[in-house]
Amino acid sequence: MIHIYNKGNNDNTLLLLHGTGGNENDLLDIGKLIDSNANVLSVRGNILENGMPRFFKRLKEGVFDLDDLEFRTKELNEFVEKMSKEYGFKRDKVIAIGYSNGANIAGSLLFQIANSLAGAILLRPMVPRRDFKLPNLDGSKVFISAGLYDSICPKDESIELDNLLRKAKAEVHLNWVDANHRLTYNELEVARDWYNNNFKKES
Ligand code: MLT
Numbered sequence: 219m220i221h222i223y224n225k226g227n228n229d230n231t232l233l234l235l236h237g238t239g240g241n242e243n244d245l246l247d248i249g250k251l252i253d254s255n256a257n258v259l260s261v262r263g264n265i266l267e268n269g270m271p272r273f274f275k276r277l278k279e280g281v282f283d284l285d286d287l288e289f290r291t292k293e294l295n296e297f298v299e300k301m302s303k304e305y306g307f308k309r310d311k312v313i314a315i316g317y318s319n320g321a322n323i324a325g326s327l328l329f330q331i332a333n334s335l336a337g338a339i340l341l342r343p344m345v346p347r348r349d350f351k352l353p354n355l356d357g358s359k360v361f362i363s364a365g366l367y368d369s370i371c372p373k374d375e376s377i378e379l380d381n382l383l384r385k386a387k388a389e390v391h392l393n394w395v396d397a398n399h400r401l402t403y404n405e406l407e408v409a410r411d412w413y414n415n416n417f418k419k420e421s
Pocket of ligand 1: 237238276279280318319320322344370
């Protein structure tokens, strides 16, 4: 997969996953804000929708192609495994930071593959799918940032996602933002504080 890897000087690796129409450059500044000492693996989605990169196909806005989602989730997990060997980062210390479509594939990694992520910062995520029994997510830490007026990722869906992850024993922090689908600087600072409390940084 097309990607950027920047080596850091602690054990954590931030897996950066952009939104629809974005690319591997989009979340680099957010990664720096969250943990400027972590390794960064920033990946471009393998799907093109009218020229816009995404991480999996959709049938229409908000309706996902579940077969493709399953395939792409596995593909991304295998890519992270391979890169961890190639670049020498710790596979069990990967924390995803995803926005919108990127948050949805990060959510899908949590739903589909046990131990694929140590944690995740999900910015404007949806429920990736409803047809899977989630693995035991005991020990996984998840920050959800949801917009109160987000028409793409409606409020009820954020609550549903929070419930599903909690039922699977993840530790979830649901952060409500007075915003729509666009991110605010303030919520990224809240995400950074949550990260600092949950993922000790050893520089
Ligand atoms: C998706 O397709 O993943 C969601 O609708 C969010 C987005 O618009 O990318």
